[in-house]
Amino acid sequence: MISLFRDAEALVRSEAEAAYPYECCGLVMGVLDGQDGDLRKGSALVVVANAREGDARRRRFSIGPEDFLRAEREAARLGLDVIGVYHSHPDHPAVPSEYDLSHALPFYSYVIVSVEGGRAGDMTSWRLAPDRSSFAPEPLEVDPGPARPES
């Protein structure tokens, strides 16, 4: 299960709406708990500019290794881990695509928010199966605790 601090969850939505009709993206920082880190609390975001260009950003996002490295170091500075990735699906459901699946990494929570006509709607979270064959849904909840959004 992933629990997103309310401010972090709100920031995902506002970023998704601001980026519309393009996809937004970024990384979720937080802490891991439970067996194998299965209980995670997302307390802050690293907002990343979608590295795809032009109209490709309507259906694709990319976070380059330099941005990822920056996030890893920021998380370490805060005593957190990078625990997931968020992105938006403009005018599409908040479910992973085949493209998401083929490019996914294990362990991370993949948070997806649907944006319909510029307004953020469903938000879901998913995790890659160990054999890379599919995404499994992951329960997602909002935690009212304090957040430390990063940009």
Add this chain to the structure above:
Amino acid sequence: MTATLVVPTALRGFTERKSELSLEGATAGELLEALVALYPDIRPHLFDGEGALRGFVNVFVGEVNIKGTGGLDTPVKDGGSVMIVPAIAGGAGSFPSAGGGRIR
């Protein structure tokens, strides 16, 4: 020759949660092979079916991405640091899955 390999959070489930490993190897490729020899289950997440490094897996020797320095043949200094750094990609397209935890 020994170097430190830094493992991202995503792959620590395969390395007994270790974030850093001291491994033998003279190149980035040899270091990754040493990692796979130690933890075979990590292989499909680093390499595709043809043995090539997956497109979203980046390897940095020091501060430099090996994509610009000879790839897996990039030499590693004794006592050096090598990092596995993911690039993340995805996006809307076809939708094979449904359901899942959600909030509105």
